[in-house]
Amino acid sequence: MLAHYLNKIIQGDCLELLKQIPANSIDMTFADPPFNLKKGYKSYRDQLALQEYLHWCEQWIFEMVRITKPTGSIFLHNIPKWLSYYASFLNQIADFKHWISWDAPTSPMGKTLQPNHYGILFYAKEANQLKFYEVRYPHKRDRKSSYLLKDYGGKKTILHPYGSLVSDVWTDIHRVRHNKHRDEHPCQLPIHLLERIILMTTDENDIVLDPFSGTGTTAIAAKRLGRNYIGLELDADYVQIAEKKLAQESSCSKLGDWWVSFFLNQVVTLRDEDWQYLQAFFDIPAKPQEVDAKPIVLKPTAPVSVPLRSHGKAVIQKKGQSDSWQDGLF
Numbered sequence: 001m002l003a004h005y006l007n008k009i010i011q012g013d014c015l016e017l018l019k020q021i022p023a024n025s026i027d028m029t030f031a032d033p034p035f036n037l038k039k040g041y042k043s044y045r046d047q048l049a050l051q052e053y054l055h056w057c058e059q060w061i062f063e064m065v066r067i068t069k070p071t072g073s074i075f076l077h078n079i080p081k082w083l084s085y086y087a088s089f090l091n092q093i094a095d096f097k098h099w100i101s102w103d104a105p106t107s108p109m110g111k112t113l114q115p116n117h118y119g120i121l122f123y124a125k126e127a128n129q130l131k132f133y134e135v136r137y138p139h140k141r142d143r144k145s146s147y148l149l150k151d152y153g154g155k156k157t158i159l160h161p162y163g164s165l166v167s168d169v170w171t172d173i174h175r176v177r178h179n180k181h182r183d184e185h186p187c188q189l190p191i192h193l194l195e196r197i198i199l200m201t202t203d204e205n206d207i208v209l210d211p212f213s214g215t216g217t218t219a220i221a222a223k224r225l226g227r228n229y230i231g232l233e234l235d236a237d238y239v240q241i242a243e244k245k246l247a248q249e250s251s252c253s254k255l256g257d258w259w260v261s262f263f264l265n266q267v268v269t270l271r272d273e274d275w276q277y278l279q280a281f282f283d284i285p286a287k288p289q290e291v292d293a294k295p296i297v298l299k300p301t302a303p304v305s306v307p308l309r310s311h312g313k314a315v316i317q318k319k320g321q322s323d324s325w326q327d328g329l330f
């Protein structure tokens with residue numbers, strides 16, 4: 001049954017489709033549902049009465065938990081208002097891990113504090129069986145001077161040369177802003193946001209499912225990282241855009257033999273346990289204190305394989321083979 005869905009974007013109502021997926025069969029489920037904020041989707045009217053919206057959400061959340069393996073995780077992206085309802089429901093059927101605060105300015109909503117983050121709820125199906133890997137991201141630096149933004153005081157000698165462990169506050173990933181990088185969709189997520197979640201909670205060949213696939217961000221991230229994906233999406237046009245993009249992707253977001261997440265020409269997320277192998281590909285200053293002054297960079301000979309777009313076609317290139325490497329992934 002599952003084979004029928006694997007590595008496809010299926011067009012239809014996710015509630016009906018999720019019911020056909022066997023229990024305990026998916027490694028990670030991620031949902032970015034409509035936020036009930038009157039967004040202009042093609043097929044869905046994003047304007048339900050409060051109870052109607054919450055009742056609908058409860059139903060697909062229940063299905064997400066049902067299909068997730070006992071070792072698996074469940075992620076829900078939304079504005080804090082809806083996540084507070086989701087959490088009270090989820091606490092009864094899964095194990096709370098984190099409320100990730102993704103620093104991303106949203107539109108003003110009247111007489112309120114300026115909303116400046118989205119939440120990403122992270123639940124384990126079974127906390128004591130959860131598959132989870134610690135991940136690192138590059139240290140935050142002053143744009144002009146390149147010096148570290150945080151004052152590490154006397155701890156600079158033990159500073160990790162690449163970057164910090166990822167916490168539950170994410171300030172380093174920005175929303176897709178420029179139209180030239182966006183599909184015809186009102187709220188597309190950045191691919192490297194999903195890559196971070198996938199690196200944190202799944203292994204190669206695991207299965208990732210997104211019931212609100214949009215133009216395929218989760219599926220693309222999964223494919224780039226050598227995972228299987230299942231996308232569900234109501235709108236036929238969004239399905240078509242996702243399929244077109246997926247046809248141009250390959251599983252090659254790697255540095256050497258290790259899966260990492262790239263944005264532009266930087267490694268933006270890597271697994272802590274892989275650092276022992278990955279460090280050989282970076283130019284690391286001899287004195288740990290020098291990490292304060294400049295970011296470590298990939299060696300020109302680093303075996304990087306990233307999907308590049310050339311005239312609409314994805315090509316695999318090794319770093320150094322082309323000037324266009326700098327153009328990056330998006």
Ligand SMILES: C[S@@+](CC[C@H](N)C(=O)[O-])C[C@H]1O[C@@H](n2cnc3c(N)ncnc32)[C@H](O)[C@@H]1O
Nearest residue numbers: 013014032034044188189212214215217233234
């Ligand atoms: C917030 S968007 C997801 C965007 C996606 N994360 C991306 O990066 O492209 C929500 C999506 O859910 C879809 N949708 C709404 N109701 C649905 C349903 N019942 N079943 C499946 N998809 C649905 C909408 O068409 C929309 O594309």
